[in-house]
Structure formats: structure tokens, C-alpha cells
Amino acid sequence: MARRNLKPARTPGAKPRGARKRVDQLGLRAGVADRLLPTLVGAMSFLAALAIAGTLAAATLASHWQGDTAAALTVQVTDPADPAANTAGGETRLQAVLGILKASPNVSDIHQLSSDEMNRLLKPWLGEDASQLNLTVPAVIAASWNMPGPASNLQAELNAAAPGTLAETGAAWASRVAALTGSIQASAVTVLLIVALVAAAVIAVATRAGLAQRREAIEIIHGLGALDSDIASSFALRATQLAAAGAGIGAVIALPVLFWLARLAAPFAGILPQASAPAPPLLLAALALPAPLWTALAGLPAAAALIGWTTAQFTVRGWLRRLS
Numbered sequence: 001m002a003r004r005n006l007k008p009a010r011t012p013g014a015k016p017r018g019a020r021k022r023v024d025q026l027g028l029r030a031g032v033a034d035r036l037l038p039t040l041v042g043a044m045s046f047l048a049a050l051a052i053a054g055t056l057a058a059a060t061l062a063s064h065w066q067g068d069t070a071a072a073l074t075v076q077v078t079d080p081a082d083p084a085a086n087t088a089g090g091e092t093r094l095q096a097v098l099g100i101l102k103a104s105p106n107v108s109d110i111h112q113l114s115s116d117e118m119n120r121l122l123k124p125w126l127g128e129d130a131s132q133l134n135l136t137v138p139a140v141i142a143a144s145w146n147m148p149g150p151a152s153n154l155q156a157e158l159n160a161a162a163p164g165t166l167a168e169t170g171a172a173w174a175s176r177v178a179a180l181t182g183s184i185q186a187s188a189v190t191v192l193l194i195v196a197l198v199a200a201a202v203i204a205v206a207t208r209a210g211l212a213q214r215r216e217a218i219e220i221i222h223g224l225g226a227l228d229s230d231i232a233s234s235f236a237l238r239a240t241q242l243a244a245a246g247a248g249i250g251a252v253i254a255l256p257v258l259f260w261l262a263r264l265a266a267p268f269a270g271i272l273p274q275a276s277a278p279a280p281p282l283l284l285a286a287l288a289l290p291a292p293l294w295t296a297l298a299g300l301p302a303a304a305a306l307i308g309w310t311t312a313q314f315t316v317r318g319w320l321r322r323l324s
Contacts, residue, residue, distance in 0.1 A: 037206045037239070038246030041308075044199040045250025045300050048192055052296045053258050053289075055188040060290060062181035072170040073107060073145035077162055080139035084161050093162035094139045100157055101143060107154070109144040145169045196307060203239050203311040210235065211319050219323065228320045236312035243308030244301040251300045262289055 077097050084096035091099070094112075101107045113121070118137060145151060151167050158165040211218065218231060 037202065037242045038249065040202045041199055041243045041246030041304055042250035042253070044195045044202070045247040045304060046254045048195045048300060049251055049254035049258065049297055051188045051191040051195070053254075053261065053293055055185050056290050056293050056296075057261070058181050058184040058188075062177050071144050071146070073143040073151060074168050075101065075141040075143065075158065076166040076168075077139040077141070078164045079136060085163060093165070096161040097139075097141065097158055097165055100154075100161060101141065104154060106145065106147045106151075107143050108146060109142075111142045113140045113142065196303075199243070199304065200307050200311045203243060203308050204315045206242075207235055207239055207312045207315040208319070210238075211316065218320075222320065222323060228317055231320060232313050232316040235316045236309045239308040239312035240305045244305040247301040247304030251297045254297070258289060258293070 075097060077094050080092060080094035082093050084091045084093045098110070098112070101110050118140065121140075122137070151169050155165075155167045158167055222228075222231065
């Protein structure tokens with residue numbers, strides 16, 4: 001028997017098909033579970049939202065930290081009060097180093113740490129006042145390095161005037177932060193792929209369960225000449241609706257968790273002036289979420305619907321081919 005599309009003819013004066021309630025001829029509302037499938041897809045959507053948020057947060061924090069770390073220059077001058085090398089003016093090692101730093105066009109925001117600042121830094125190891133230990137504490141100078149990469153040329157110049165002086169930039173730490181960010185993003189992408197595959201497997205299992213439950217009805221209409229595309233589209237539409245609804249619910253449930261994480265990350269991202277400041281209100285935490293994250297959350301139902309439609313189409317068509 002030739003396959004034909006068994007659709008009722010539209011009678012004159014009848015309402016358009018879109019205005020009437022869709023007839024569930026295959027009984028898919030009972031055949032495809034409308035509770036288990038959205039719940040499982042919602043759980044997958046929740047995990048996907050957290051993975052996407054983790055990826056974007058890692059990229060944002062890494063960008064923030066890399067900019068600050070790579071531009072930091074720390075100079076440590078041992079024996080700062082001793083005479084500098086190759087100088088006839090009686091300059092101390094510290095004065096010679098400061099003169100070189102001020103003359104360098106690649107160094108700015110030069111600040112020598114005071115005794116109080118040094119004591120605060122050394123307090124966890126040397127106690128309240130390091131000077132009481134009769135130790136020669138090196139002078140530490142903090143500055144901004146305006147060039148990419150390490151300060152090799154500056155290091156050589158400082159060593160010529162004050163041998164043993166150490167000049168370090170944050171380039172090494174910035175590269176480590178970049179490597180850490182790359183690994184976190186790769187892990188998040190892997191999680192997203194696993195979530196998508198699990199969601200597709202869940203939809204395929206639910207669709208096959210619906211096919212098994214409605215097998216008799218499907219075999220009858222298939223034998224009467226119903227097109228495979230019509231039957232597959234009926235299942236795909238049902239799976240699409242349930243998957244999109246579940247993904248939307250999962251994205252909404254993920255929002256409070258994302259707001260909470262945004263409040264925790266606010267001090268590290270520079271949203272708060274101090275880490276000890278009170279946490280921002282919920283509205284500020286919501287505004288702190290990056291725009292790409294909002295776009296991704298809004299796109300989760302669409303992505304789930306696409307997975308549902310595609311998976312159901314392949315599952316039903318493969319099942320129908322075995323009937324022929």
C-alpha cells in the first residue's frame with residue numbers, strides 16, 4: 001500500500017488548525033512520561049548552567065587577576081644601607097636601585113614599603129617587630145611593570161649597581177593562572193558534552209518507552225498508510241515540549257545558586273572595594289552575572305528542544321524502519 005499523509009480535509013468555514021486544540025491521535029500524553037522526562041532534563045540543565053557559569057567565571061577572574069599580576073613588579077634589595085657598587089657619590093644600594101627604577105620608562109607607581117608595612121607582612125613568621133630579632137631585613141619596593149614578560153634587562157642593570165638585588169614580575173604567575181583557566185574551561189566543556197549526551201540518552205529511552213506502550217496504535221496507522229515523518233514528528237513534538245519545559249525549570253532553579261556564587265566571588269572579581277565589606281544585595285549579585293551567562297541560560301531550553309527533536313526523530317524513524 002502506498003504511503004500517504006492521512007490528514008483530515010479542512011471544511012469551509014472551519015477554524016484554522018492552529019486555533020483548535022491539537023488532537024493526540026497516538027495517545028502520546030500517556031505514552032511519553034510528562035514527569036520523569038522533564039525532571040531528568042531539568043537536572044541536566046541545572047548542571048549545564050553551573051558548568052557554563054564556571055567557565056565564564058574562570059575566564060573573568062583569570063582576566064582580572066592576569067592584568068593585575070602581570071603588571072606587578074617587586075624589587076628586593078638586600079643590605080639596603082650598604083654602599084652601591086661602581087658609585088663615587090656615596091649612594092646606598094637602596095638609593096641606587098630607586099634611581100634606576102625612577103629613570104626606567106617601563107616602571108611606574110614606585111613605592112617603597114615602610115617599616116610598618118614590612119612588619120605586617122612578616123608578622124606571621126617573625127612576630128610583631130622584625131627589628132627586634134637583629135636581622136637585616138631587605139628593602140622591598142613595589143611598582144608597576146609596563147612591559148610584557150620578565151624584567152631581564154632591568155634585573156641586569158640593578159645587579160650592576162646593587163649585586164644580589166631581585167626584580168620579579170608577575171609574568172610567571174600570570175602564565176600559571178592562564179594554564180589553570182584553560183584546564184577549568186576544558187573540564188567545563190567536557191561536562192557540557194556529557195550532559196548533552198546523557199540528555200539525548202534519556203530522551204531516547206523515554207521515546208522508545210512511548211513507542212513500546214503505543215505499539216499497537218502505531219502499527220495500525222502505519223499499516224493504513226501514515227507517513228513515517230508524521231509519526232516521527234508527533235513523537236518529536238512531544239519530546240521537544242517536555243525537554244524545553246524541563247530545561248527551563250532547571251535554568252530557573254539554577255539562578256539562586258548562581259546568585260549565591262556571584263555574591264561569594266564578588267570580592268575576588270573587584271566588585272567590592274574590600275574583601276571585608278558586606279556582601280552585595282541580591283540585585284547587585286544578579287547584575288554581576290555576565291551578559292553571556294544570561295544569554296546561555298535563556299538558550300538552554302532551545303538547546304534542549306533541539307536535542308529532544310533530533311533524538312526523537314532518529315529514534316522513531318529507526319524503530320519504524322524495522323516495522324517495514
